[in-house]
Amino acid sequence: MNAPANLSRRAFLVAATATGAAFTLGAPxxxxxxxxxxxxxxxxxxxxxxxxxxxxxxxxxxxxxIARIVADELxxxxxxxxxxxxxxxxxxxxxxxxxxxSVWQSYPLYSQAGAAGRIALVDAxxxxxxxxxxxxxxxxxxxxxxxxxxxxxxxxARGDLARTFTAQQLEALPLKPAGERRLVGKAVQARDxxxxxxxxxxxxxxxxxxxxxxxxxxLPPTRYGSVVVSIDETEAKKVPGYxxxxxxxxxxxxxxxxxxxxxxxxxxxDRAAEALKVTWKTDPSAQVSEDGLQARARELIADRTAGxxxxxxxGVDAAFSAATSRLERTYATATAxxxxxxxxxxxxxxxxxxxxxxxxxxxxxxxxxxxAKALGRxxxxxxxxxxxLGGGFGRRLNGDYAVGAALASKAIGGKPxxxxxxxxxxxxxxxxxxxxxxxxxxxxxxxGRVTAMEHHACAGWPTEAxxxxxxxxxxxxxxxxxxxxxxxxxxxxxxxxxxRAIGNDLANKAFRPGWLRSxxxxxxxxxxxxxxxxxxxxxxxDPLAFRLRMLDGSGRNAGSAxxxxxxxxRQAAVLKRVAEKAGWGGPLPKDTGLGLxxxxxxxxxxxxxxACAARVAVDRASGAVKVEKLTxxxxxxxxxxxxGALAQMEGAALWGMSLALKEGTxxxxxxxxxxNLDSYTPLRMSDVPDVEVEFVASEHAPVGLGEPAxxxxxxxxxxxxxxxxxxxxxxxxxRPEAVKAAMKA
Amino acid sequence: MTTFRLNGRSVTVQAPEDAPLLWTLRDELGLxxxxxxxxxxxxxxxxxxxxxxxxxxxxxxxxxxxxxAVTTIEGLDPDGRHPLQQAWIEAQAPQCGYCQSGQIMQxxxxxxxxxxxxxxxxxxxxxxxxxxxxxxxxxxRAIRLAAGQGAKA
Numbered sequence: 001m002n003a004p005a006n007l008s009r010r011a012f013l014v015a016a017t018a019t020g021a022a023f024t025l026g027a028p029x030x031x032x033x034x035x036x037x038x039x040x041x042x043x044x045x046x047x048x049x050x051x052x053x054x055x056x057x058x059x060x061x062x063x064x065x066i067a068r069i070v071a072d073e074l075x076x077x078x079x080x081x082x083x084x085x086x087x088x089x090x091x092x093x094x095x096x097x098x099x100x101x102s103v104w105q106s107y108p109l110y111s112q113a114g115a116a117g118r119i120a121l122v123d124a125x126x127x128x129x130x131x132x133x134x135x136x137x138x139x140x141x142x143x144x145x146x147x148x149x150x151x152x153x154x155x156x157a158r159g160d161l162a163r164t165f166t167a168q169q170l171e172a173l174p175l176k177p178a179g180e181r182r183l184v185g186k187a188v189q190a191r192d193x194x195x196x197x198x199x200x201x202x203x204x205x206x207x208x209x210x211x212x213x214x215x216x217x218x219l220p221p222t223r224y225g226s227v228v229v230s231i232d233e234t235e236a237k238k239v240p241g242y243x244x245x246x247x248x249x250x251x252x253x254x255x256x257x258x259x260x261x262x263x264x265x266x267x268x269x270d271r272a273a274e275a276l277k278v279t280w281k282t283d284p285s286a287q288v289s290e291d292g293l294q295a296r297a298r299e300l301i302a303d304r305t306a307g308x309x310x311x312x313x314x315g316v317d318a319a320f321s322a323a324t325s326r327l328e329r330t331y332a333t334a335t336a337x338x339x340x341x342x343x344x345x346x347x348x349x350x351x352x353x354x355x356x357x358x359x360x361x362x363x364x365x366x367x368x369x370x371x372a373k374a375l376g377r378x379x380x381x382x383x384x385x386x387x388x389l390g391g392g393f394g395r396r397l398n399g400d401y402a403v404g405a406a407l408a409s410k411a412i413g414g415k416p417x418x419x420x421x422x423x424x425x426x427x428x429x430x431x432x433x434x435x436x437x438x439x440x441x442x443x444x445x446x447x448g449r450v451t452a453m454e455h456h457a458c459a460g461w462p463t464e465a466x467x468x469x470x471x472x473x474x475x476x477x478x479x480x481x482x483x484x485x486x487x488x489x490x491x492x493x494x495x496x497x498x499x500r501a502i503g504n505d506l507a508n509k510a511f512r513p514g515w516l517r518s519x520x521x522x523x524x525x526x527x528x529x530x531x532x533x534x535x536x537x538x539x540x541x542d543p544l545a546f547r548l549r550m551l552d553g554s555g556r557n558a559g560s561a562x563x564x565x566x567x568x569x570r571q572a573a574v575l576k577r578v579a580e581k582a583g584w585g586g587p588l589p590k591d592t593g594l595g596l597x598x599x600x601x602x603x604x605x606x607x608x609x610x611a612c613a614a615r616v617a618v619d620r621a622s623g624a625v626k627v628e629k630l631t632x633x634x635x636x637x638x639x640x641x642x643x644g645a646l647a648q649m650e651g652a653a654l655w656g657m658s659l660a661l662k663e664g665t666x667x668x669x670x671x672x673x674x675x676n677l678d679s680y681t682p683l684r685m686s687d688v689p690d691v692e693v694e695f696v697a698s699e700h701a702p703v704g705l706g707e708p709a710x711x712x713x714x715x716x717x718x719x720x721x722x723x724x725x726x727x728x729x730x731x732x733x734x735r736p737e738a739v740k741a742a743m744k745a
Numbered sequence: 746m747t748t749f750r751l752n753g754r755s756v757t758v759q760a761p762e763d764a765p766l767l768w769t770l771r772d773e774l775g776l777x778x779x780x781x782x783x784x785x786x787x788x789x790x791x792x793x794x795x796x797x798x799x800x801x802x803x804x805x806x807x808x809x810x811x812x813x814a815v816t817t818i819e820g821l822d823p824d825g826r827h828p829l830q831q832a833w834i835e836a837q838a839p840q841c842g843y844c845q846s847g848q849i850m851q852x853x854x855x856x857x858x859x860x861x862x863x864x865x866x867x868x869x870x871x872x873x874x875x876x877x878x879x880x881x882x883x884x885x886r887a888i889r890l891a892a893g894q895g896a897k898a
């Protein structure tokens with residue numbers, strides 16, 4: 001799905017075009033201090049290069065990576081590069097951080113911007129040196145020729161920077177060969193890290209302005225459909241520091257049923273919110289349960305007319321009819337919480353004709369229209385001020401919390417309100433990963449060859465709930481959520497393939513399904529890679545050989561430039577490599593198994609090829625699963641920041657393990673059951689296995705790394721458990737009782 | 746009103762005695778390095794030292810620290826260069842960073858009591874510190890580095 005990349009590129013070019021030239025290196029109004037060769041960076045008279053980054057800093061060190069991309073082509077002095085995470089502004093175009101897109105989308109844009117800047121500096125520097133540009137070398141923030149040199153700062157101060165580039169010229173700029181890279185691919189210390197070791201990093205929760213009051217929302221019993229009936233302040237008034245409680249009026253429908261409780265301190269607002277008595281009238285979503293959601297999913301899967309046909313090759317039904325054998329299995333995943341460490345919060349106030357929202361956020365462009373509707377004002381008069389995120393993971397793609405804070409401020413005349421949700425509030429107000437049900441079928445023909453495959457997936461759809469404009473149409477004309485089916489459109493040659501994506505209407509009515517790290521592939525790959533092991537067994541073939549045979553790169557799986565050169569062959573390569581590294585086929589102790597799984601990452605349009613081998617030991621008596629080692633191999637093209645990439649693989653892999661073995665909740669009476677760490681239990685340090693990560697050395701286009709490793713660990717563990725003790729688990733999370741029961745089955 | 750020593754200087758706060766120390770530190774005293782994560786002492790993001798012992802500020806009443814010496818992440822080292830802070834940078838440990846103040850404070854208390862902990866001892870001491878980014882591999886490596894044990898974990 002390439003829409004987002006094209007949108008941001010188009011937005012950049014359109015924004016530049018609007019000023020008269022696609023890429024102007026003239027001196028704009030701010031030239032007094034320096035010059036801005038593009039909106040993406042500026043250089044001042046001291047030679048300080050400030051790179052403007054629209055991406056949210058949420059632990060992936062994206063600012064450092066993007067600055068390296070610019071600085072390398074620009075031949076800047078790295079010690080003079082600064083990173084500026086910008087506030088929202090229309091001039092930036094689309095502002096979103098997610099999808100593992102940032103480096104992939106930024107690489108061409110910022111490389112070209114850097115190269116164009118370098119060319120202009122060489123031109124202007126050559127004139128100052130009295131040399132021809134061909135005789136000049138740009139290196140480390142200076143232009144040199146014939147033993148003389150002039151720094152970028154001097155060129156900015158004294159030079160004549162008037163070179164312009166058309167869009168076509170920009171795109172045609174030759175970028176550095178790999179051998180000339182001085183920054184990309186080399187070790188670097190992330191610029192955001194030092195402040196995170198001293199308590200100086202400023203997160204949304206840390207934002208403050210003089211005179212602010214605090215707000216804690218009294219949340220309704222359900223996400224939607226609850227209407228405030230009565231508010232009783234009697235007990236709340238006894239709390240020192242309590243100010244008042246207001247049922248928010250929300251024209252945007254983002255925070256229905258909210259009552260904001262105001263206090264002079266957070267402790268006052270918190271205690272008053274506990275003491276305040278509110279009654280709501282609820283709708284049927286107050287009766288929704290996890291079992292009910294999953295039952296509805298199964299019902300929808302059984303209805304052949306439901307959903308969108310995302311892949312519909314001719315001959316699927318014929319192949320199943322003619323098959324010598326068939327296999328059908330159903331897999332499920334439970335509701336999962338984002339549980340980012342920093343509970344959602346925002347500081348909102350009106351100032352100088354604008355509404356300011358101070359918060360960490362991953363998709364400013366998405367929430368601005370909601371804020372405009374809620375506040376009844378033009379988007380251009382609203383600004384989102386940028387902060388570090390204490391965890392994104394997709395929770396902060398959904399900026400609904402910002403709307404609550406904005407309305408809280410509006411309700412008291414635009415005075416500053418710092419809204420903080422407690423952990424329990426945050427869990428209840430989460431847009432969790434919807435529970436899912438998936439049914440997979442495979443048809444085998446002569447000699448055990450796979451002749452057809454079907455994948456039917458049903459879950460709540462986040463994109464339908466929050467960004468319906470992002471929903472493409474399937475072959476049958478029905479719109480679908482790409483972030484709730486991606487992964488099922490795999491790169492295996494399975495003959496005739498059918499993929500059906502079905503939205504769980506009960507889920508979307510009852511709660512706001514969310515995008516949670518690795519989104520669709522995070523749970524579609526659970527089913528797919530578990531199923532392939534089951535299918536291999538049915539075919540009497542080793543699971544590695546079974547997969548490699550189908551990753552033949554034929555037809556649509558051959559891949560294409562620029563993002564998927566090599567196609568399925570690259571997936572086969574990482575799978576082979578991980579099997580070799582992990583000792584596939586070697587002897588293992590009793591009740592210990594090695595399981596494989598692979599992925600193409602987040603989407604066919606931007607494949608990140610990853611394979612995982614999980615070695616697990618199962619305790620037969622208790623069903624407890626101990627993951628001893630995770631081996632991962634990734635082919636992500638050019639790696640901009642090698643250590644940052646490694647950290648993302650480590651973190652993403654452990655997320656996958658946590659979602660497989662340690663995390664899961666359930667809807668009860670329209671709400672998630674587990675609200676805090678007493679019963680929702682993400683992975684802790686003592687759970688961490690041995691983790692080994694290898695990157696394939698590659699010159700292909702850089703693709704994303706924040707999420708892909710999350711999608712392979714669960715199925716690798718599931719497959720390992722089966723190989724260890726013959727217990728096949730098809731539901732996540734895998735709990736010891738289920739392992740015991742499956743051993744008996 | 747409660748009086749105590751905070752990062753080496755005497756402070757007196759107006760917060761109610763039963764207000765969690767966490768919010769007194771953050772909001773009344775303006776030290777936002779100590780973070781709020783769960784409110785039930787299960788995540789460790791709020792870890793500070795009281796008379797040298799690691800405690801969870803979210804469940805410590807402000808009145809309970811009267812007359813004690815409280816140290817927050819801001820006061821761990823005057824220049825932010827405590828061996829753990831240096832090791833944290835060398836190991837490139839933080840990702841989102843939100844839990845890291847608490848991780849460092851907990852680790853500091855560990856190393857003070859046990860300068861050369863085994864991996865098992867590190868895991869036991871750090872069990873209460875959740876890192877949602879799952880940066881545990883590097884957190885452990887940084888602790889080992891600071892303890893002079895080398896980076897391999």
